[in-house]
Amino acid sequence: MAGLVALAGIAGLAAGCGSASAEERRGADLEVAAGDPAAAAAGDLAFGLALLDAWCAADPSANIVLSPASVASGLGMAALGAKGATAAEMSEALGWPADPLPDLRARTAALRATPGLKVSDQIWADPGPATERPYLDRLQTAYRAPLRLVPLLAEPEDARATINDAIAEDTDGLIEDLLPEGSLGGVPWVLTDAVHFEADWASPFEPEDTAPRPFTTASGGRVDAEFLNRSNRYGYANENGWTAVRLPYSRGTVSMVALLPDADADDTGCAIPSAEALRGLALKDEVVSLALPKTDLTTKRQLKDLLEKTGMSLPFSDTADFTGISRDAGKLAFVLHAATLRVDEEGTEAAAATAVGVEATGAAPPDQLLEVVFDRPYLLLLRDEVTGQPLFLARVADPTRH
Secondary structure (H helix, E strand, C coil): CEEEEEECCCCCCCCCCCCCCCEEECCCCCCCCCCCHHHHHHHHHHHHHHHHHHHHHHCCCCCEEECHHHHHHHHHHHHCCCCHHHHHHHHHHHCCCCCCHHHHHHHHHHHHCCCCEEEEEEEEECCCCCCCHHHHHHHHHHHCCCEEECCCCCCHHHHHHHHHHHHHHHCCCCCCCCCCCCCCCCCCEEEEEEEEEEEEECCCCCHHHCEEEEEECCCCCEEEEEEEEEEEEEEEEEECCEEEEEEEECCCCEEEEEEEECCCCCCCCCCCCCHHHHHCCCCEEEEEEEEEECEEEEEEEECHHHHHHCCCCHHHCCCCCCCCCCCCEEEEEEEEEEEEEEECCCEEEEEEEEEEEEEECCCCCCCCCEEEECCCCEEEEEEECCCCCEEEEEEECCCCCC
16 A cells, blocks of 8 residues: 655745655654554544545446555645644544544554554655745655655656656556656655555365356346355454454454345445444454455556545635745645455455645444355455554456456
């Protein structure tokens, strides 16, 4: 998973001379109170579900995979440089308290300590325009992000290749060419958050048990999908219109929760649970006969319109205030997100990338086996069971499509 934020300076801003190498600098690590990663995770979950809901409403038949952690980090790094009403609106959408630094610092530490998860946060800047030192201090404290100097203004295509290569490396090659050609013209700052997740199941599925089975897609059609099949003890719940099955990984505290809406729900619509409903799921160990489609999903989308629908519109307006980053920073121009998620017999591999641009202002087995068949549109949530941090969210509308 990777997140990226691009910020453009005002028209007429002088370009620095630049160099091919990326010289590294860091802000100061500020002293802050102890934070709670679970509080930050709760904000990420609510934000991610709102984004998933808006995305599904815009394209109900689409497979969707996104990383709430990545998008929240990308926008969060920009929000730390926002002021006034812009800062207030972004903070509300992201679920931040009045002072987000303690919880963000704790969140970053928890993410980086998670087995199977690789996290890298960086700030790419042109040598010309000045970046405010207090902003660098806040980014270092919240996200452990160094500043790297690259010739974004003088050689934007070379800088774009450097940033894309870094994202590809940090996501083990799963996210390539996040920034398209021509996307960095006049952009003196780019912030990146990259995370890659890979883990094996605690109880792998046997390949010989994988078999085709009918699946009713979100568009109402029927396809034959390859289903993973296993009877095992899983965390299980059936409440509030959802059946949930939790699949643990072999190490660490991350698990995948598969969520199936009740059969009487509108399977071709966009059933999205609330954050409160997900946190309140009483998952109990049960012996479950599980049939879950194999998936290999990839999505890439401009998120600007969806974020505006979730209440984050001011950052994209001409009155946006990001002068905490630089006096030359203007409004957000784009938010580009790419993500991939593969689920098979052995486990899961996932990655994502987000780009945000700022324009110039310029117990004993039960008597009865529980059978759960995911044969209609369903959701997947990869989360940390201790903090509740949502790493990935997916809606599978048709498992036979990538």
